[in-house]
Amino acid sequence: MPSEFFIPDPQGQVPTSDGYFGDFGGKFIPEALVAAVDEVAVEYEKAKADPAFAAELDDLMVHYTGRPSSLTEVPRFAEHAGGARIFLKREDLNHTGSHKINNVLGQALLTRRMGKTRVIAETGAGQHGVATATACALFGLDCTIYMGEIDTERQALNVARMRMLGAEVVAVKSGSRTLKDAINEAFRDWVANVDRTHYLFGTVAGPHPFPAMVRDFHRVIGVEARKQIVERTGRLPDAAVACVGGGSNAIGLFHAFIPDADVRLVGCEPAGHGIETGEHAATLSAGEPGILHGSRSYVLQDEEGQITEPYSISAGLDYPGIGPEHSYLKDIGRGEYRAVTDDAAMQALRLLSRTEGIIPAIESAHALAGALDLGKELGADGLILVNLSGRGDKDMDTAARYFGLYDTDAVVAEDEAAVAEITGDAK
């Protein structure tokens, strides 16, 4: 029986065997890692051809993760989006609270197949770290998570979750002390400990085969959502919308719709305080092609190839790179990428919470803000599918400070409420 949930790209057109999506991708890694990265590629190809691998992953997806995830229509939220219908793909309902578990379980099985006993991973918001720590607990693997020091502060709940699950969490103090630097440190660990260690990379970036492999583990998002929305509405959506940091939830949603030329694929990048301020992480909107973390893609950098420090209120999107397949989709015109500010995302976060009783992650709120704008552009006949990639529990401290929700902030809260009136406007 074919697998229901592990659905690698059947088209096999991109990437090439060298890992190239058009001009993007490749394998820019130190010689010391070549053998290990090749081993991952070989083992993944073997796993794809092995029905036992798909069967085990399917079983985990159903009985551990809780797939398929729901598709929820949000009419009260959609009233603020020009009357378009909006459906949310509920990856926030997966075990551990985000889409990240899809990829993590696949790579954890691969780790076991390769006979490795230790896993390392980077994390920004902590969602990938929590998912990785979870899988390591489940499979009895040693686990070390690298996290930028700034992110350990703004996502303290997830740090506690990882430690509860038995993982070692290392706060990275170099560079911008965010996701980029956590990846640098994870690579340094991998070079030194590659014999027994798998680097369980958390997004569709990095050297080949990670962009294609991580995408394949997340393809289930779009495959399920496509079927669900057609069953519910009798047609394909006008647009599939997702937030993009490294781009894993977005590629997971988009990929099944790539052959559907009439479905717009809209990625929402973090504009932070606004692209014009320079304080943002909108890589596709404001970056240039370059090499970061093992592949060629758009990168936020200066004229001499130094990577510039990104900024976003969302730790999970605060990254100066992007998966190479997104760069490819942008350049061939199949993907559209727009930038959403911190403020627009936070307004959308509160709007969804108050109209639908669903608190999204700040990352996913960028996609919601994008959908509000897109709905107004499409008008009342519009049909929009949004990937709700994660839940917002981890962000309550950031949100409480932003909106002044703590009792000690009571006076501030009055003022903030007046300023932060729900407008539903993603500008």
Next chain:
Amino acid sequence: MSGNVQLLSDTLAAAQGEGRAALIAYLPAGFPTVDGGIEAVKAVVAGGADVVEVGLPHSDPVLDGPVIQTADDIALRGGVKIADVMRTVREAHAATGVPVLVMTYWNPIDRYGVERFTAELAEAGGAGCILPDLPVQESALWREHADKHGLATVFVVAPSSRDERLATITAAGSGFVYAASLMGVTGTRESVGQEAAALVRRTRATGSGLPVCVGLGVSNAVQAKEVAAFADGVIVGSAFVKRMLDAPDEEAGLVAVRELAAELAAGVRRN
């Protein structure tokens, strides 16, 4: 104007002719300042270094340990630019006559433009480049321009490199082969990895005839002597940088790196 790949080969051959290993010193450009970095290069050559690698600092030095990360950070905060790296190469080579290589990550060169970078480096008197995150499979464009401008392409090999890869890498490389003594990032170590001698042997067995120089973790004369027993060159980086970081002032730092170079130079003379 052609780069100094031949000078590099001649220098390594001369050391071999003297029955010793060459001493190759690494220092980042712009550290502690651009002028201070140039003085440091002159000091290590005065102490006995045969070849110099000038680091082009990068914001994301994924293969470097804390010592070189700190130096890169100081250099970048000081505003070091590629033009400053070229000036460092030019002045260091002009003052000392030794071959000067640049070591950096691929993105700065990719962004600057491969043709522009190789032309300027050759014009400055550079001998070539070491690009540890540019694997041989992705290196065709670089090699085309490096060859055109008379610059060496020094590839890194690691204990994990299989024999067939060593053959591919030595066939594509020039100048010498950089053998990483251990699996890890730059930094001083208590002892040099056991795997280094085996890697040098396997690299030589490809029959390319390229000299094989060993780096990563070497920090003192005892280790230098140990490595010199089986390698054509001994590469030292973090130990020099650490001496400069630990020195109370720039002048003391120059004295310290000159002394270390002299100790290491004695170490690479095997007897």
